[in-house]
Amino acid sequence: MNWEKNVRKVEPYIPGEQPKRQNIIKLNTNECPYPPAPGVKAALERIQYENFRLYPDANITELSSELAKYYHVNKEQVFVGVGSDDVLAMAFLTFFNSDKPVLFPDITYAFYDVWAELYGIPYKQIPLTDDFTIKSEDYFGENGGIVITNPNAPTGIYKEIGEIEEIIKANPDVVVIVDEAYVDFGGQSCIPLVEKYDNLLVVQTFSKSRSMAGMRIGFAVGQEKIIGYLQDAKFSFNSYTMNQPALAVGVESVRDDAYFKETVGKIINTRERMKVEFKKLGFEMTDSMTNFLFVTHPKVAAADIFNAAREEGIFLRYWNKPRINNYLRITIGTDEEMDTLIDFLKKYLA
Amino acid sequence: MNWEKNVRKVEPYIPGEQPKRQNIIKLNTNECPYPPAPGVKAALERIQYENFRLYPDANITELSSELAKYYHVNKEQVFVGVGSDDVLAMAFLTFFNSDKPVLFPDITYAFYDVWAELYGIPYKQIPLTDDFTIKSEDYFGENGGIVITNPNAPTGIYKEIGEIEEIIKANPDVVVIVDEAYVDFGGQSCIPLVEKYDNLLVVQTFSKSRSMAGMRIGFAVGQEKIIGYLQDAKFSFNSYTMNQPALAVGVESVRDDAYFKETVGKIINTRERMKVEFKKLGFEMTDSMTNFLFVTHPKVAAADIFNAAREEGIFLRYWNKPRINNYLRITIGTDEEMDTLIDFLKKYLA
Numbered sequence: 001m002n003w004e005k006n007v008r009k010v011e012p013y014i015p016g017e018q019p020k021r022q023n024i025i026k027l028n029t030n031e032c033p034y035p036p037a038p039g040v041k042a043a044l045e046r047i048q049y050e051n052f053r054l055y056p057d058a059n060i061t062e063l064s065s066e067l068a069k070y071y072h073v074n075k076e077q078v079f080v081g082v083g084s085d086d087v088l089a090m091a092f093l094t095f096f097n098s099d100k101p102v103l104f105p106d107i108t109y110a111f112y113d114v115w116a117e118l119y120g121i122p123y124k125q126i127p128l129t130d131d132f133t134i135k136s137e138d139y140f141g142e143n144g145g146i147v148i149t150n151p152n153a154p155t156g157i158y159k160e161i162g163e164i165e166e167i168i169k170a171n172p173d174v175v176v177i178v179d180e181a182y183v184d185f186g187g188q189s190c191i192p193l194v195e196k197y198d199n200l201l202v203v204q205t206f207s208k209s210r211s212m213a214g215m216r217i218g219f220a221v222g223q224e225k226i227i228g229y230l231q232d233a234k235f236s237f238n239s240y241t242m243n244q245p246a247l248a249v250g251v252e253s254v255r256d257d258a259y260f261k262e263t264v265g266k267i268i269n270t271r272e273r274m275k276v277e278f279k280k281l282g283f284e285m286t287d288s289m290t291n292f293l294f295v296t297h298p299k300v301a302a303a304d305i306f307n308a309a310r311e312e313g314i315f316l317r318y319w320n321k322p323r324i325n326n327y328l329r330i331t332i333g334t335d336e337e338m339d340t341l342i343d344f345l346k347k348y349l350a
Numbered sequence: 351m352n353w354e355k356n357v358r359k360v361e362p363y364i365p366g367e368q369p370k371r372q373n374i375i376k377l378n379t380n381e382c383p384y385p386p387a388p389g390v391k392a393a394l395e396r397i398q399y400e401n402f403r404l405y406p407d408a409n410i411t412e413l414s415s416e417l418a419k420y421y422h423v424n425k426e427q428v429f430v431g432v433g434s435d436d437v438l439a440m441a442f443l444t445f446f447n448s449d450k451p452v453l454f455p456d457i458t459y460a461f462y463d464v465w466a467e468l469y470g471i472p473y474k475q476i477p478l479t480d481d482f483t484i485k486s487e488d489y490f491g492e493n494g495g496i497v498i499t500n501p502n503a504p505t506g507i508y509k510e511i512g513e514i515e516e517i518i519k520a521n522p523d524v525v526v527i528v529d530e531a532y533v534d535f536g537g538q539s540c541i542p543l544v545e546k547y548d549n550l551l552v553v554q555t556f557s558k559s560r561s562m563a564g565m566r567i568g569f570a571v572g573q574e575k576i577i578g579y580l581q582d583a584k585f586s587f588n589s590y591t592m593n594q595p596a597l598a599v600g601v602e603s604v605r606d607d608a609y610f611k612e613t614v615g616k617i618i619n620t621r622e623r624m625k626v627e628f629k630k631l632g633f634e635m636t637d638s639m640t641n642f643l644f645v646t647h648p649k650v651a652a653a654d655i656f657n658a659a660r661e662e663g664i665f666l667r668y669w670n671k672p673r674i675n676n677y678l679r680i681t682i683g684t685d686e687e688m689d690t691l692i693d694f695l696k697k698y699l700a
Contacts, residue, residue, distance in 0.1 A: 002523035003549045004575075006448040006494065012585030015408055026404075035400040049394050050385040052599070053561040054376075058365055082432060085588040093468075098356040118443075118586045144356065173352035199353045211403040214594040225354075235362030236468045238435040244564040245595040249402070 013114045016317055025340060027331040028315040030182075030292050032211035034266065034334075037259040039252030040212070047248055056247055058239045063247050066254045067219055071191050076224045079231060080250075082241050084181055084205035084218030087230075088147075089115050091201055091220065094233040095175040096121045098144030105134055107324055108149050109179060128155070128323075132286055132294075136163050140170045149179040151187050154317070154329040156288025158187045165190075168197045175226065177201045182290035184209035184264050185271070191221050198223045201230075208291055209264050210253045217242070217250045267291050271332045277342050281349055293330045300349060302326045312344050363464045366667055375690060377681040378665040380532075380642050382561040384616065384684075387609040389602030390562070397598055406597055408589045413597050416604045417569055421541050426574045429581060430600075432591050434531055434555035434568030437580075438497075439465050441551055441570065444583040445525040446471045448494030455484055457674060458499050459529060478505070482636055482644075486513050490520045499529040501537050504667070504679040506638025508537045515540075518547045525576065527551045532640035534559035534614050535621070541571050548573045551580075558641055559614050560603045567592070567600045617641050621682045627692050631699055643680045650699060652676045662694050 016029035035041075064078040071078075081087035092115040096102050101124040104112045116123040126138045132155040139146055146167060151158040168176045168190075176199055178190045183204065190202045206217035220230065234241065242250075253260070271288065278285060278295055285295040296302060306318040306328060317329040332338065366379040385391075414428040421428075431437035442465040446452050451474040454462045466473040476488045482505040489496050496517060501508040518526045518540075526549055528540045533554065540552045556567035570580065584591065592600075603610070621638065628635060628645055635645040646652060656668040656678060667679040682688065 003445070003525050006445065006524070007579050008444050008447050008583060009579070010582050010586040012582045013589060014585075015405070015589040018405060018407065029405055031405065032403045034403065036402050040402065041399040044397060044399050047394060049391040049599070052386050052390065052564040053382045053384065055365070055368060055379055055381065055557075055563040056566070057368065082588060082591055082593075085590070089587050094358050095353070095356065097358050114586045118583065145353075174356070175353050207405075213405040213590070214402040216406070216590055216593040229354075229357050229359070232360050232362045233358060233468070235364075236360040236464045237439050238432060239363060239365045240435070240563070240566055241432055243432075243566040243593065243596055246593055249399070 008118070010114065010118050013111050017315060019315060021313065024313040024315060025333060025337045026315050027333050027337065027341065028317040029213075030208055030331045031213050032208060032263065032267070032291065033332070033337065034211055034263045036211040036249070037253050037256035039256045040249045043248045043252040044245065047245055052244060055240055056242060056244045060242055060247060063242070063250045063254075066251050070254050070257075071221055073191070073194065073221055074224065077194065077221055077227055079220040079227050079234070080242060081218050081234070083207060083216040084179065084203050085111060086216075086241065087203050087218045087220045088177065088179065090230060090233055090237065091175070091177055091203070092116065092121060093119055094229055095201070096145045098174070100142055100144035102145040102147065103139055103143045104147040105152065107132065107152075107155060109153050109181075112147050132157055134159055136166050139167045143171070143174060145174045146171055146176045147179060148176070149181065150190070151182045151289045153182060153290065154292070154294050154319075154324070154327070156182075156286050156290045156292060156294045158289035161188045161190060161193070165193055168193065168200050172199055175199050175201055177203060180204045181208060185291050186268055186289040194222050198225060201226055206250060206253060210260065211263065212249070212253060215246050215249055217246055267332050270335050270338055274332065274338055281342070281345055291332045293332070294327055295330060296327045297349070302328045305345070305348065308348050309341070309344060314341055314344060358468070360464070360468050363461050367665060369665060371663065374663040374665060375683060375687045376665050377683050377687065377691065378667045379563075380558055380681045381563050382558060382613065382617070382641065383682070383687065384561055384613045386561040386599070387603050387606035389606045390599045393598045393602040394595065397595055402594060405590055406592060406594045410592055410597060413592070413600045413604075416601050420604050420607075421571055423541070423544065423571055424574065427544065427571055427577055429570040429577050429584070430592060431568050431584070433557060433566040434529065434553050435461060436566075436591065437553050437568045437570050438527065438529065440580060440583055440587065441525070441527055441553070442466065442471060443469055444579055445551070446495045448524070450492055450494035452495040452497065453489055453493045454497040455502065457482065457502070457505060459503050459531075462497050482507055484509055486516050489517045493521070493524060495524045496521055496526045497529060498526070499531065500540070501532045501639045503532060503640065504642070504644050504669075504674070504677070506532075506636050506640045506642060506644045508639035511538045511540060511543070515543055518543065518550050522549055525549050525551055527553060530554045531558060535641050536618055536639040544572050548575060551576055556600060556603060560610065561613065562599070562603060565596050565599055567596055617682050620685050620688055624682065624688055631692070631695055641682045643682070644677055645680060646677045647699070652678045655695070655698065658698050659691070659694060664691055664694060
């Protein structure tokens with residue numbers, strides 16, 4: 001059993017619960033309540049199962065080209081992976097090989113420290129301010145790389161693109177990853193900045209705003225050189241990561257911009273309405289620019305609300321972690337789902 | 351531009367050419383010439399695009415259970431990944447963390463040294479004998495892990511399971527990976543040995559014998575402990591690797607064993623017939639137990655045959671590498687495709 005001493009032992013990330021129960025309201029994993037674009041349905045119907053016998057396009061030509069067109073960059077500036085987790089994990093492996101610590105906030109996407117541990121990358125978690133904002137100056141010192149989620153999760157707070165640019169500009173000698181998983185819900189993307197900064201890698205996902213968590217599609221945009229390094233690493237890990245259906249439906253999602261904007265618009269409207277409703281119920285919250293709210297109640301413990309809602313079949317997200325253990329992250333569902341939640345909370349808090 | 355000095359620079363694996371031309375005979379990447387099981391078509395048609403908005407089952411419950419049933423193990427003994435490359439890359443990362451070199455043959459699947467380089471794992475390539483066989487004794491010394499492809503690629507040579515067991519038994523302190531990408535074409539799997547050896551990890555793929563290279567499904571079988579470590583690493587890398595269509599169609603492929611055996615049987619028959627035909631043309635070859643032949647001609651250079659066939663729209667695989675630079679790897683296609691190849695060779699060699 002000596003082989004066990006050479007096992008890379010890790011504390012795995014624990015994803016949000018995926019309950020098997022029917023008729024629940026699932027507001028715990030930031031999925032989109034609306035289906036993908038109609039073109040996705042058509043693309044799915046066009047798939048020929050006979051072709052599954054052939055390898056997919058390792059170069060992801062069509063999907064990369066479509067994304068490039070959408071974001072006004074070249075195809076060689078786009079890297080596609082199995083969800084943004086795959087893209088980010090590959091970026092950590094490729095770019096963070098310094099002895100100096102990689103910097104990211106203490107409260108942010110919980111996978112960053114897991115990847116750093118997995119690859120043995122030194123890292124330093126920089127505390128957010130008391131109101132959960134990222135202080136730019138904290139990222140101006142010596143470091144081995146920077147990861148900023150914008151808007152940040154689970155706080156939902158958006159940092160102005162000018163402030164992000166200051167961080168990128170102050171760190172020309174390391175790669176700065178801007179994780180924009182939630183940027184479509186009202187933020188401004190840093191993608192236009194890649195033209196100016198060769199050390200910038202912007203990562204996005206189809207899982208939230210494009211309603212395709214189930215298809216596992218994420219991507220990164222950067223200058224050709226930084227994307228080239230990422231491609232080399234990917235081709236050293238697994239040449240064929242994206243299967244045929246993912247490639248086929250991904251393209252159609254990007255093509256239907258009207259549907260995309262409509263879906264995102266509906267979620268923003270519901271979110272803003274919910275901010276008002278939650279305040280009426282006494283909740284305090286950040287000014288979320290994402291598809292979730294990050295709320296706390298001055299009188300009732302978040303864990304209690306979480307458990308009570310769960311018993312009603314309403315799943316929210318709660319972390320028993322320092323600084324945020326009295327907060328709930330609540331995904332924006334349909335208006336109907338959110339109204340059911342509000343009705344429950346009204347009764348529960350009464 | 352100093353960020354470049356901390357980039358993990360790698361020499362990526364170059365997959366076989368995927369020509370865009372129509373009406374070609376593609377015998378260069380070991381794809382199956384027959385479509386997947388009919389149940390795969392039905393499963394594809396049942397997929398609801400609306401559900402793409404939800405995350406897939408991170409625990410891959412149904413597919414793991416189906417594979418477990420098929421191989422007479424428990425669900426907790428099965429690990430599923432994005433093709434066997436994903437499974438193997440994850441296994442290298444998880445189990446090969448010793449200062450001693452990981453051992454594998456000098457002529458074998460060309461990704462092993464790429465993964466070792468990617469992760470900074472020391473490794474030693476053990477020369478095959480002059481007739482391309484793996485000498486068991488070469489793997490009895492001190493090492494940091496062992497990878498054996500059985501049947502080996504691109505040689506096609508199968509090593510008796512008893513000999514593989516000797517290697518596993520001689521190395522209780524390291525993990526022994528047996529890569530069985532081609533085992534369904536006439537070999538015997540080591541999966542029954544996992545009961546006896548906690549250091550054994552058997553890896554297989556849906557890409558060849560199950561006609562689903564385009565869906566990216568691979569898996570590993572081992573004792574619960576070794577699979578558990580692999581799951582922890584996977585959940586530290588990307589919780590949701592398998593998208594909804596892959597999970598849905600994978601299950602149906604495993605369920606239809608009659609179709610599977612029929613497809614594999616057809617390929618074996620064609621392969622054996624081809625061995626006779628190639629010998630008639632003066633070729634020498636290994637006794638392949640895979641879905642490809644590994645051939646050389648005493649009078650005509652492999653590179654010349656490769657190029658001439660390519661001009662006729664027949665794609666074969668050739669590596670300009672020491673020891674095998676006068677060999678061709680030829681995937682077994684349909685009988686019709688193979689007869690076209692034989693007709694071409696008859697004319698070309700005349």
